[in-house]
Amino acid sequence: MARLHEYQGKALLKQFKVTVPQGRVAATPEEARAVAEEIGKPVMVKAQAWITGRASVGGIRKAATPDEAAEAARAILGLKVKGFTVEQVLVEEQVDIAREFYAGVIVDDRAQAPLVMFAGVGGTGIEDIAREHPDKVATTHVDIEFGLQDYQARDLVRKTGIHGTLQRDLGALLVQLYDVARTYEARAAEINPLALTADGKLVAADCRITVDDYAVFRHKDLGITIAREYDRPPTRLEKIAYDVEAGDYRGTFYFIQMAEDFGPGEGYVGFHGAGGGGSMMSMDAVLRQGYKLATFVDTSGNPPASKVYRAAKIILATGPIDGYFGSGSGVASQEQFYSARGLFKAFLEAQLAVPAVIRLGGNAEDKAVEILEALNGRIPAKVEGYKKDDSPDFCAARLDALIQEARGKKQEVQITNHELRITQPLNHLTTYSFETVTGGTVTYDHAICATCESKVCIEACAMKILKLDEAGCPVLNIAPADAKKGRCSECLGCEVDCLLYGAGGGKVTLPIPGLDA
Amino acid sequence: MSILIDQTKRVLVQGITGREGAARTRLMVDYGTQVVAGVTPGRGGESVEGIPVYDTVVEAWEHVGPIDISVLFIPAPLVRSAALEAIDAGVKLLVIVPDRVPIYDVLAIAKRAKSAGARFVGPNTLGVLSPDKGVLGMIGGRAAAAREWFFPGPVGVASRSGGITSSMAYYLARAGIGATTLVHVGGDAVVGLPHPDVMLEFERDPDTKAVVMFGEIGTSQEERVADLIEAGAFTKPLIAYIGGKAAKSGTRFSHAGAIVEGGRGTYEGKVARLREVGATVVEQFMDLPGATKAVLAKL
Numbered sequence: 014m015a016r017l018h019e020y021q022g023k024a025l026l027k028q029f030k031v032t033v034p035q036g037r038v039a040a041t042p043e044e045a046r047a048v049a050e051e052i053g054k055p056v057m058v059k060a061q062a063w064i065t066g067r068a069s070v071g072g073i074r075k076a077a078t079p080d081e082a083a084e085a086a087r088a089i090l091g092l093k094v095k096g097f098t099v100e101q102v103l104v105e106e107q108v109d110i111a112r113e114f115y116a117g118v119i120v121d122d123r124a125q126a127p128l129v130m131f132a133g134v135g136g137t138g139i140e141d142i143a144r145e146h147p148d149k150v151a152t153t154h155v156d157i158e159f160g161l162q163d164y165q166a167r168d169l170v171r172k173t174g175i176h177g178t179l180q181r182d183l184g185a186l187l188v189q190l191y192d193v194a195r196t197y198e199a200r201a202a203e204i205n206p207l208a209l210t211a212d213g214k215l216v217a218a219d220c221r222i223t224v225d226d227y228a229v230f231r232h233k234d235l236g237i238t239i240a241r242e243y244d245r246p247p248t249r250l251e252k253i254a255y256d257v258e259a260g261d262y263r264g265t266f267y268f269i270q271m272a273e274d275f276g277p278g279e280g281y282v283g284f285h286g287a288g289g290g291g292s293m294m295s296m297d298a299v300l301r302q303g304y305k306l307a308t309f310v311d312t313s314g315n316p317p318a319s320k321v322y323r324a325a326k327i328i329l330a331t332g333p334i335d336g337y338f339g340s341g342s343g344v345a346s347q348e349q350f351y352s353a354r355g356l357f358k359a360f361l362e363a364q365l366a367v368p369a370v371i372r373l374g375g376n377a378e379d380k381a382v383e384i385l386e387a388l389n390g391r392i393p394a395k396v397e398g399y400k401k402d403d404s405p406d407f408c409a410a411r412l413d414a415l416i417q418e419a420r421g422k423k424q425e426v427q428i429t430n431h432e433l434r435i436t437q438p439l440n441h442l443t444t445y446s447f448e449t450v451t452g453g454t455v456t457y458d459h460a461i462c463a464t465c466e467s468k469v470c471i472e473a474c475a476m477k478i479l480k481l482d483e484a485g486c487p488v489l490n491i492a493p494a495d496a497k498k499g500r501c502s503e504c505l506g507c508e509v510d511c512l513l514y515g516a517g518g519g520k521v522t523l524p525i526p527g528l529d530a
Numbered sequence: 531m532s533i534l535i536d537q538t539k540r541v542l543v544q545g546i547t548g549r550e551g552a553a554r555t556r557l558m559v560d561y562g563t564q565v566v567a568g569v570t571p572g573r574g575g576e577s578v579e580g581i582p583v584y585d586t587v588v589e590a591w592e593h594v595g596p597i598d599i600s601v602l603f604i605p606a607p608l609v610r611s612a613a614l615e616a617i618d619a620g621v622k623l624l625v626i627v628p629d630r631v632p633i634y635d636v637l638a639i640a641k642r643a644k645s646a647g648a649r650f651v652g653p654n655t656l657g658v659l660s661p662d663k664g665v666l667g668m669i670g671g672r673a674a675a676a677r678e679w680f681f682p683g684p685v686g687v688a689s690r691s692g693g694i695t696s697s698m699a700y701y702l703a704r705a706g707i708g709a710t711t712l713v714h715v716g717g718d719a720v721v722g723l724p725h726p727d728v729m730l731e732f733e734r735d736p737d738t739k740a741v742v743m744f745g746e747i748g749t750s751q752e753e754r755v756a757d758l759i760e761a762g763a764f765t766k767p768l769i770a771y772i773g774g775k776a777a778k779s780g781t782r783f784s785h786a787g788a789i790v791e792g793g794r795g796t797y798e799g800k801v802a803r804l805r806e807v808g809a810t811v812v813e814q815f816m817d818l819p820g821a822t823k824a825v826l827a828k829l
Contacts, residue, residue: 120633122720122749125640157637198634200719227606228632265629289717290691290744293773294815313693314629315550342693344679344700346656346671375696376671401700404816 015224015237018061020103022222025197026204029189032216036105045086048104049079057108058085061101062094063245065138070094075107097245108218113206115139116187118155118194120201120225127155129166129191131183133173135206149173161191179209186215197235198228248273250327253527254310257323261451263502264316266324270331271306277333278420281307282412285328287341287352287373288313291405295340295372298405302413307331315347319451319503319523321355326525329363336416337369340408344401345375351475353381353398354505357388358521366393368415372408374401387513394419447489450499453523455507461518462486469514473506487519531737532660532711533686533728534623534651535563535599539664542590542600542621543568544612546578550627550668551603555579558601560673563664566594587619601625601657601666609653610635617648625666626652629717636720643722650722656692656714659699669696669712683708685822686732686766688725689744690715690751691773698744698818705819707826710738715751725751729764740767740825742818745800747774752800759807767825768809771818772800 017025023033035052038061039045049056060072067073072092074085082104092099113135121128132142133149143150151172155161167184175183186207194202201223208218229237238252247255254268275281282304286292292311299306308331312324328337339356353373360369365388373381382398389396395415399408443460457470463484470487471479478500480490487507491500503521511519541558545551546568559565559579567590568578574585584590591597600616602609602624609631616624617639624643631653643650651658657667661680669692670676679700687702687709689695695714702709713728715721723731725743732738745752752772758764775797801811812821 120637120720122724122751123754125637125644125720125722127637157634157641195634198632200633225633227630228634230607231632288691288693290689290694290746290773291697293746294694297773297775342691342697344697345693346668346675346696348671375693376675401697402704406814406816 015226015229015235016063017222017224017235018063018101019059019220020061020101021235022202022220023103023217025193025222026190026217026220029193029196031186031189031193031204032214034105034108034216034218036103038101038103039086040090040101042083042087042090045102045104046079046083049076049082052104052106055107056082056104057106058082058089059103059105060089060092060094060099061103062097062099064094064097067094072099095245108208108216109211110206110208110218111211112209113218114183114209115142115203115205116183116190116207117201117203117205118191118199121154124154126157127191127194129153129155129161129169129187131169131173131187133175139203139205155191160195161188163188166191182215193222197222197232198225199223200225249527250330253525254324254327256526257320257327261317261320264312264314264320266316266320267309267311268324268327269309271309273332275307275332278335280304281332281334283307283328283331283334283337284309285324285337285339286311286313287339287345291340291342294342295338295405295409298340298409299338299412301406302409304335304413307334312352313341316352317503318351318355318358318505318509319449319453319521321352322358322505322523323525325356325359326363327528329359329365330528334367336367336412337365337371338409338412339369339371339373340405341372343372343374343403343405345373347375348377349373349375349381350377350384351504353384354509357384357509358505360388360392360394360396364392365396368394368412368419369396370399370408370412370415371396372399372403372405374399374403384509384513445486445488447493447501448497449501449503449521449523450497451503451523453503453521455501456520456522457487457507458518458520459484459486461516465511465516465518467515469510470507470519473504473510475504475506476500476502479507531735532663533731533735533738534658534711534713535660535666536663537562537564539598540564540566540594540596541664541666542566542587542597542616543581543603544570544587544600544616545603546570546581546583547573547576548603552578554601554603554627554668555581557668557670557673557676558665561659561665561670561676562662563666566597587615587621591619597621599623599625599666601627603627606630606632606653610638613639613650614642617642617646622648624648624650624652624722625655625657626650626716626722627655627657627667629654631718633718633720636718636722640720640722649727651713652716652718652721654718655716655721656695658711658713660711661709667714669714679703680712681708682710684737684739684826685709686728686735686738686741687712688715688728688732688741689713690717690725690746691744692717694744694773698742701816701819702742702822705823707819707822710735719749724749724754726754726758729755729758729768733764733766738766739829740769740822742822743768743770745770745772747772747797747800748795750795753803756803756807756809759809767829768804769818769822769825770804770809770811771815772797772811773815
């Protein structure tokens with residue numbers, strides 16, 4: 014879920030006529046001073062970070078003058094809290110709070126409807142309020158087609174024992190909050206505390222809004238670059254991974270970096286799952302073997318081989334992992350050799366030097382395992398492929414055994430046939446190439462293709478877009494523009510199968526922006 | 531017997547001309563599902579796997595007769611409209627395969643379904659399969675694989691993960707235990723037919739003697755199943771495994787539904803609550819077949 018910063022949330026509230034303190038975001042002490050001068054009153058300087066309890070770590074300070082505001086900003090900016098470095102502060106007028114309330118909207122999975130919550134007390138979390146003051150909390154489900162009506166909101170407030178003009182004003186505010194949540198498709202939208210000022214105005218003193226990841230595409234104005242849940246800012250690799258995912262709608266690629274700055278031999282494993290449930294289960298199996306995760310990655314939903322390749326390359330960039338573990342549900346409905354090809358290409362290019370155990374059970378698992386095990390002798394490391402009858406725990410134990418074995422050997426070069434290491438260099442005078450949908454390039458060296466007996470690329474091509482020309486070399490049987498639009502599904506058959514079963518004239522280049530440099 | 535799908539149900543495929551739609555229609559037809567029509571706006575008059583394609587659901591209904599179930603292979607942003615179209619046309623069960631459907635769209639579908647007396651599986655579901663009777667969605671991938679992996683028997687299978695739906699049923703089958711129906715409820719936070727609703731379906735099915743369930747952290751589905759057991763509304767033996775033990779609070783692991791928020795939906799809470807009402811909860815996934823065998827032996 015994409016969380017908004019307090020200042021972003023307040024901007025949305027303001028747009029829906031909710032009163033928010035006058036203020037603006039600042040990235041330097043000088044900017045903070047300027048904002049405070051503009052406001053011309055004592056201000057609050059508040060760290061903009063997705064954490065609770067900002068005040069307890071010194072992330073919220075009062076400032077009576079612009080100089081004090083600059084000083085407070087200097088103290089807060091750069092503050093490291095729970096892995097998060099504060100880059101911005103919100104400078105806003107101090108609110109003279111006479112009374113606090115809580116107002117919130119969440120999506121209730123049980124009722125399959127939005128739930129509006131109001132409490133006659135505020136400041137702490139709604140769970141605490143509900144526990145300590147159950148009589149002061151009222152909730153109601155909203156008819157998604159009808160919206161929250163003013164009378165429903167007022168009646169909700171009435172249930173907490175509030176009457177008169179305050180009831181009327183709070184009701185109006187709840188409708189505004191619901192409209193913000195509905196318009197921006199928030200999984201959760203909370204104003205807490207909702208302040209009643211000494212002069213009788215309702216002001217949103219703080220707010221937390223989380224937008225539905227899946228709806229972010231409809232709200233480009235929010236400027237959310239990564240529609241994903243993190244309890245800290247995304248890492249460089251997470252951003253690269255997210256860009257890969259955002260640029261390719263086929264299948265799902267989910268990437269979390271679990272560790273940074275680790276060394277070899279520290280027990281970190283690159284984890285690459287397939288399918289949410291199977292990934293979590295397989296992750297547990299690796300952890301039970303006593304290893305730590307460098308990554309939690311999930312490529313599922315029938316992703317093309319190219320996406321699995323990119324995922325693997327990014328995993329390998331996380332640092333000196335001791336092993337690579339790939340395992341999903343084990344009985345996949347999708348044909349597994351596409352993933353095998355993606356891993357093959359990544360491991361071959363990286364000349365993987367640590368053991369890999371990959372469990373690709375399900376449709377066409379025999380072919381998948383054959384491709385994976387063909388890596389042995391082509392890379393320094395040992396690769397074992399497993400199928401649906403092999404449990405995650407068994408596979409995790411195999412990985413442990415291989416890692417132990419590799420530690421004993423101290424990195425001897427194990428390549429049996431040096432020529433197997435890489436695809437052959439292509440001769441530009443004889444190449445035929447076309448572009449693919451994610452900015453990749455497919456190239457055939459026809460000088461090599463002419464010597465090929467199997468012509469395996471024609472059969473291996475998932476989309477059947479290749480034919481042989483008069484010289485018996487592969488060319489597109491569709492327009493190159495159509496291949497680029499996605500008719501070439503980047504199945505990697507014309508590189509991996511070509512290398513394994515053909516003459517090795519095919520090569521697919523798949524850029525990963527940010528990683529290649 | 532079975533639940534939700536068998537060979538008598540008349541099925542429509544929305545998005546039948548797409549890459550996934552066409553491929554999975556082949557699976558469904560080959561496995562014995564009665565696919566009577568397909569719909570893709572602007573593609574009426576074509577046919578896929580010998581099945582006629584219409585422009586709208588109402589048009590399909592007019593030509594081929596009543597439709598019991600619609601399976602949706604539609605890009606996520608268009609799912610809302612397609613689902614409402616099917617519900618408004620009178621279809622009473624939808625299987626919404628795509629993932630990444632915006633949550634407020636799901637709420638809108640849920641509301642309209644409720645008013646129309648319709649239900650939906652998903653979104654983000656691999657589908658439903660009754661061994662040797664029929665399949666909705668993409669469980670098994672290919673009919674030959676589905677026939678090899680699953681066979682009829684006394685156990686209902688329900689899962690919040692697609693891959694696990696197949697793998698649970700496969701590992702049960704390998705241990706000699708067949709299934710009435712496999713249901714992937716969907717991996718999202720809000721799904722049309724969550725575990726408790728599926729349990730009530732299995733309760734009504736005389737051939738289902740026990741249910742095997744894969745739960746996950748996040749949402750209140752497993753806790754609500756426990757509530758049903760406690761209330762006497764679900765009386766059959768339940769064997770469960772809960773995934774996501776290692777997940778930290780606040781971090782989402784793949785499934786949009788699998789997130790622990792504000793201390794709710796935790797692994798420990800779900801396991802304790804299910805055990806409290808007498809369900810069998812195994813610690814290791816691969817213990818499910820053995821535990822199920824033991825439970826069945828006592829019946």
